[in-house]
Amino acid sequence: MITINNLGFYYKKEKPIVKSISTQLQSGKIYGLLGLNGEGKTTLLKLLAGLLFPKTGVITIDNKFPSTERSKEYFEQLYMVPDQPTSSALHIPEFIKIYSIFYKDFSHQLFEEALIAFNIAPKSKIKSLSFGQQKKFHLAFALATNTKLLLLDEPTNGLDIPSKAIFRKLLAKVTDDEKIIIISTHLVHDIENLIDHVLIIKEGLLVLDSNINAILQLYSFGYTSMLTDDILYSEKSIANYKTIRHNQDNRETAIDIELLFNAIQDQKL
Amino acid sequence: MRNTLKKHYYSIREICHGSGYISLLSITLITLLLYVLSLFFANKQIIPLLIGTLNKNAFASNTEYLIFLESLNFNNELTIIIPILCTIILLVNPTNQLKSNTLNRILPIAAKDKVISFLVIIIGCTIISIFITTLLDFAIKQYLRSKYFNEVLTLQESIGELYKYRTRNGYLFSVDYSPFLNSTKHLSSILILSLVCNTLIINFILLFQKYSIIKGISLIVSVLFIAFYLRNSLIKMNHNMALEVTSYAYETVYYIYFPIMFICLIMSFYFLLKQKEN
Numbered sequence A: 001m002i003t004i005n006n007l008g009f010y011y012k013k014e015k016p017i018v019k020s021i022s023t024q025l026q027s028g029k030i031y032g033l034l035g036l037n038g039e040g041k042t043t044l045l046k047l048l049a050g051l052l053f054p055k056t057g058v059i060t061i062d063n064k065f066p067s068t069e070r071s072k073e074y075f076e077q078l079y080m081v082p083d084q085p086t087s088s089a090l091h092i093p094e095f096i097k098i099y100s101i102f103y104k105d106f107s108h109q110l111f112e113e114a115l116i117a118f119n120i121a122p123k124s125k126i127k128s129l130s131f132g133q134q135k136k137f138h139l140a141f142a143l144a145t146n147t148k149l150l151l152l153d154e155p156t157n158g159l160d161i162p163s164k165a166i167f168r169k170l171l172a173k174v175t176d177d178e179k180i181i182i183i184s185t186h187l188v189h190d191i192e193n194l195i196d197h198v199l200i201i202k203e204g205l206l207v208l209d210s211n212i213n214a215i216l217q218l219y220s221f222g223y224t225s226m227l228t229d230d231i232l233y234s235e236k237s238i239a240n241y242k243t244i245r246h247n248q249d250n251r252e253t254a255i256d257i258e259l260l261f262n263a264i265q266d267q268k269l
Numbered sequence B: 001m002r003n004t005l006k007k008h009y010y011s012i013r014e015i016c017h018g019s020g021y022i023s024l025l026s027i028t029l030i031t032l033l034l035y036v037l038s039l040f041f042a043n044k045q046i047i048p049l050l051i052g053t054l055n056k057n058a059f060a061s062n063t064e065y066l067i068f069l070e071s072l073n074f075n076n077e078l079t080i081i082i083p084i085l086c087t088i089i090l091l092v093n094p095t096n097q098l099k100s101n102t103l104n105r106i107l108p109i110a111a112k113d114k115v116i117s118f119l120v121i122i123i124g125c126t127i128i129s130i131f132i133t134t135l136l137d138f139a140i141k142q143y144l145r146s147k148y149f150n151e152v153l154t155l156q157e158s159i160g161e162l163y164k165y166r167t168r169n170g171y172l173f174s175v176d177y178s179p180f181l182n183s184t185k186h187l188s189s190i191l192i193l194s195l196v197c198n199t200l201i202i203n204f205i206l207l208f209q210k211y212s213i214i215k216g217i218s219l220i221v222s223v224l225f226i227a228f229y230l231r232n233s234l235i236k237m238n239h240n241m242a243l244e245v246t247s248y249a250y251e252t253v254y255y256i257y258f259p260i261m262f263i264c265l266i267m268s269f270y271f272l273l274k275q276k277e278n
Helices: A041-049 A092-102 A108-117 A131-145 A161-174 A212-218 A257-265 B002-019 B024-042 B046-054 B062-070 B082-100 B111-158 B187-207 B212-237 B247-275
Strands: A002-012 A015-025 A029-034 A056-061 A078-081 A149-153 A180-184 A197-202 A205-211 A219-224 A231-236 A241-246
Touching: A002 A041, A015 A041, A015 A056, A015 A197, A015 A205, A029 A041, A029 A257, A041 A078, A041 A149, A041 A180, A078 A131, A092 A108, A092 A131, A092 B002, A108 A131, A108 A161, A131 A149, A131 A161, A197 A212, A197 A257, A205 A212, A205 A257, A212 A219, A219 A231, A219 A257, A231 A257, A241 A257, B002 B082, B002 B111, B024 B046, B024 B082, B024 B111, B046 B062, B062 B111, B082 B111, B082 B187, B111 B187, B111 B247, B187 B212, B187 B247
Parallel strands: A029 A180, A029 A197, A078 A149, A149 A180
Antiparallel strands: A002 A015, A002 A056, A197 A205, A219 A241, A231 A241
């Protein structure tokens, strides 16, 4: 479990990026971290990864390791794939030989499976791969580390359409009761059917911190051709309207995260 | 103990082969390049020597060529800084990775272990580079001596100087010439200097986001300038007395001030690793 308590961060005091965020991230869940550009998604991930230090508050893993200690024990629990991972001049086998040793649960089998699934030649030179292929390589490595906390910043950015589906399959495969996976993304459709919990960050605050089931108990998502008063939020689509209503009759609907996100941005929910 | 050694081995391997390009080959190539450059910078005789080696007729006469060879001074003081420069060049990339590469920054290696790994690499690179420099120095000088010594002797005999004796080590054809002089005698000094300079550069790279080496060097030059200005003005105030620099003063610098500075730099490196954000 990761505990975030009263987390605050700014580069300039008068312009805070993260303001007093408190939450608990539970093991065994995939979190979708959403927000507009510059709202603090990447900053939050960096704070969780110990790359930045909170100006206020504290982050701990299992109430034992604070992020500010930057201890070996803290880093053993996490892996982060940034939006644009740094390229390496190494060949893949050399990279694995050098870096996998630092992660005690690294799965060589899973890594090889992921490379095959992503269609990456296992002996390629990393620098000579395209941006999308490099991203896939780093995602494969990240999934194979089997760390307790996996932080993925825009993981599907740069991936071709089949690779997005492969990524979802691999992510579903590595998920277990011990892991916490946080995915920060703009491309919500890519992860819509994967995430268990939505975190929406707006103006430095967590304006939504709820699991999908709780959201679906409160709201129903659907389509209509006629707008009525009970509709909380609607968006015009090609032939009709996408809508969010209160789920008064406990209907089972599929969540539309993009619609939910837009409704929250418009302060309709 | 075995685990600790393994841990350091993995960390050193990551710095040398993962973040950087540090190998016996790269140390040799950089040392060789720096050595060749130093020959051109430190020795004005290298170009005439090269011309003469290729074509003796470029000199006005053979005697003039032999006189030039006789006066050949091959004392290259710059060889002292080659191992230090070589280590700095090799460590720039891994240090930059500490600052900018997310993978590197979240690697589960304790800060103190990273510091130790960097120190081992600095010492290792410096010693290997010293060895290669010494070897190059020795090989080049032995080659020149084997090729021209007899010609120089012939010249000396022809002008009646049968027992010409030069005590200065710089002259390649003097009787007591010692090609090992530059590197072996100053081994400890070079090591101390290399540790201080490299940790200083590492601190600068971690401290400044952009143009870190230029900013760092500017900072040192500014501090030295102020110190020099203050020293001069203070001495002038005190009846213009002059300070005599003795060998004791040099020893104080090498064995007291540098180690203290080095310890401070190591502490700074450790805390930068622990606290540097990006």
